[in-house]
Amino acid sequence: MNLKPDSKVLIQGFSELISTTHIDQMKSYYGTNLVAGVDPGHGGIMAHNLPVFDLVEEVVSSFGTIDTTIISVHPYQVLDAALEAIAANISQIIIISPGVPPLDMVTLLRKTENHEILIVGPNSPGIIVPGKILLGTQPSEFYTPGNVGIVSRSSTLTYEVAWELTKAGLGQSISVSIGSDAIVGSSFSQWLQILDEDENTEAIVLVGQPGGESEEVAAKYISTAIDKPVVAYIAGRHAPPSKSWHQSGNFATVVKRDSDFGSVSTKLSTFSNAQIPVAQYP
Incomplete structure (x- = not known):
């Protein structure tokens, strides 16, 4: 588990679940090393002072290994987002989105059962190590x-x-x-x-x-x-x-x-x- 202040963090999906306030709190106030966001179809723009990419693998190509991803997409898109993160060798996944279909979670857990991947959520505000790193909306x-x-x-x-x-x-x-x-x-x-x-x-x-x-x-x-x-x-x-x-x-x-x-x-x-x-x- 890597919860160090310099660990690289990605956000997959921008929605009402994670606002500018939450992102500013993580990045500006707490110093969390948020490097980019992924929002398919919107790659190339800046959002919340973060560069946006279409694919997770593009973020990895630009910034190197990503330690944690924070997923805040529509519940029915969570499985695809998580599998994309796993394919990019991201080992810590925080799912903020509520209401993920149970069968999707079963599929995800079966996919990760033989790998060292930590999943928090769904329907979670994330993790905080006070004074060091904030991952999510706490x-x-x-x-x-x-x-x-x-x-x-x-x-x-x-x-x-x-x-x-x-x-x-x-x-x-x-x-x-x-x-x-x-x-x-x-x-x-x-x-x-x-x-x-x-x-x-x-x-x-x-x-x-x-x-x-x-x-x-x-x-x-x-x-x-x-x-x-x-x-x-x-x-x-x-x-x-x-x-x-x-x-x-x-x-x-x-x-x-x-x-x-x-x-x-x-x-x-x-x-x-x-x-x-x-x-x-x-």
């Missing part, structure tokens, strides 16, 4: 450098947790939202292992939400494989039972799972059984 003003790692399924709740930590004098080593779509490219367990091995991280905050079973899997993984202290927060504790979490990938009714599958109560119980502390509020 609001950097909520963060301060420190030793607490954050891994989350949420977006705005991630920022809220970071802000509460900052106000408490607890800076952050890294914050990543793995994405809140039904199928995402990397799991809680993968990122917990990364943070457990990160020399700049001393403690970990896990932010979960209803739907699916990724939090339950993470709780069991923490109890057996993670040495650093972990505190969890599960959104929706005070939400009414009828609350629908469309982002969360809760397919219980489709696959005939128990009605409590993916519920807040199930997740809280799993963390309690694993003796992992759970905060009541961000």
Whole structure:
């Protein structure tokens, strides 16, 4: 994983998902080494003070190896954009776009399962290493450098947790939202292992939400494989039972799972059984 300030970063697609403000925040305010954008049919122009190319391979020819691409195209174009990046030997892919078709994500994950390619998202605001590099749309003003790692399924709740930590004098080593779509490219367990091995991280905050079973899997993984202290927060504790979490990938009714599958109560119980502390509020 290369999250160094001088690593080269590309943006594939310009849309309402990533605005001039986000690009300025990455490039001008945070110093992220954004080298170019790719927008087929618009090659040769400048957009957001970045040179625009038609193809990813053209960017590589001009700037050399690209470390990370940030994809913000239409959901139905994400698979093609990601495969183009992989063909250009880009090993870190952040997908901001929400609503990527599940079968497209399955295809992408099968394509990368035998390669060392890190995928974050879809439906993710990206990664921030406070004081060093910003990849995506996370609001950097909520963060301060420190030793607490954050891994989350949420977006705005991630920022809220970071802000509460900052106000408490607890800076952050890294914050990543793995994405809140039904199928995402990397799991809680993968990122917990990364943070457990990160020399700049001393403690970990896990932010979960209803739907699916990724939090339950993470709780069991923490109890057996993670040495650093972990505190969890599960959104929706005070939400009414009828609350629908469309982002969360809760397919219980489709696959005939128990009605409590993916519920807040199930997740809280799993963390309690694993003796992992759970905060009541961000």
